[in-house]
Amino acid sequence: MKNLKYLLLRRVTQVLLMVLYFGANAYGWHILEGTFGSSVLFGVIPLADPYTTLQVLATGFVLGADVLLGAAIITLFYMVVGGRAFCSWVCPINMVTDLANWLRRKLNLDKEEVNYRFLKRSARYWLMVLGLIVSAIVGVAAFEVLSPITIMQRGIVFGFGAGIAVIVAIFLFDLFGVKNGWCGHVCPLGAAYSLIGKTSLVRVKHDHEACTNCMECKIVCPENQVLWMVNKESVSVTDGECTNCGRCIDVCGDDALEFSIRSFGKK
């Protein structure tokens, strides 16, 4: 049987976070209040999304100290510890896109490799910068007016309304459109976390000696370009686009992949 350790851990984390946010509104819990835009942890510690904060700053409005401090805390956390873990361990859209991706594999929709000429993986970085420019021009946090991430989260906490259509659209896009289309190509928030998480300490490490070149890891990895070293070298995945989801570790039958702390010395 396949190992599901990290997959289950991630789902538990994602669902638990949503339950805490939901409980804050529905039952008045003071554990995790707000949304990803800006939250309060235990009623005291401010947390804020760095990219959302940047968008507001781009509109020319200087935010309150709580948001700035919160954004600094989140940035520091992913810089030092988590890498792009927000995407795979926190973001609720990840559950939608993972489901689409899983269905893709079940329905054999990936038989032919398609070259997405206009939707390269680098598109998200363009969109990230574009989001800031549009924010500055229009005077409103531009990604936030269509972000499925907070639409889904607010939907869970406050009720969906017609916003559910956005979630369905992303599901269909990832299922029938581009493989890993949203998270891997479009999402500017993910792009921001890729940049922030570049320096993080927790990394997936590949052991060339143990690898039998079965390529299971590359099949499940949503950002499989970061696994270039598989069956080549024994190094850590240092690419910022790795979401630290650990799915590659789960599926590896040879124990060639494991989480480890990044080593700074040269090998």
Add this chain to the structure above:
Amino acid sequence: MANSDNNRRKFMATTLQSVGLTALGGLLWSGYSDEVKAAPLVLRPPGALPEEDFLKACIKCGLCAEACVNRESNKNRDGSKRPGTLQMAKGGDHVMIGTPFFKPVEVPCYMCDDIPCVPVCPSGALDMPSLLNETEELDINKARMGLAVVHKESCIAFWGIQCDACYRACPLLDEAITLEYAKNERTGKHAFLLPVVHSDVCTGCGLCEKACVTEEPAIFVLPIEYSTGKAGSHYVKGWDKKDQERIKDAKEIHTQTERSEKEAADYLNMEVEY
């Protein structure tokens, strides 16, 4: 040589494509973002910055809605759910998605003394200093969420029917809405009791709108910039000493037109030309 030419052509084409797509995306995105900003008749929580700045600042976290004492998740005594004052705009509300607002005709603002929705705002979209009184305490009476407007034709008090629902519902009773007495010339022996809103006191909470007995409320709250007109600075209140002082600095303005060449009497005696 040919190869480097090819490479250059390819590079130029890719660059142009990228720039073109980015420009296209940026235009579409800007257009959409600008469009969703346009929901002028929306009421915001107390202390909200002017709409333009509010939309810049609001980070859509929902902390205000969660702090609002009259919340969606509150239960009635019989256990049934009841709607809360502050809603977070969702798809289909036609308000900038994720921003807090309220609809007085559904649920008004109940004007809590401690204004719980304001201090929790992390971004400064709800401006606490604007709600502080002389003793530096939060004072809900300083809120200007909107301004109530009475529509005389549909307000039954103006028909001579006795109704003081809005007057009674107002938390600033006899201050924000007063009743003015007027003689009913039609019957000759009855009095009108007419509700009058005072814009310097009204907080825009909407309790009057909720209380109004007519089919569609004859008194309703509009955002201040839509419920007040503007006279312009060239009108001077003759009875107001302070206002009249502006005349001292006024400069004489001469408007020379074809008409002003003639005497006023000539103008009056002139034949009308079509």
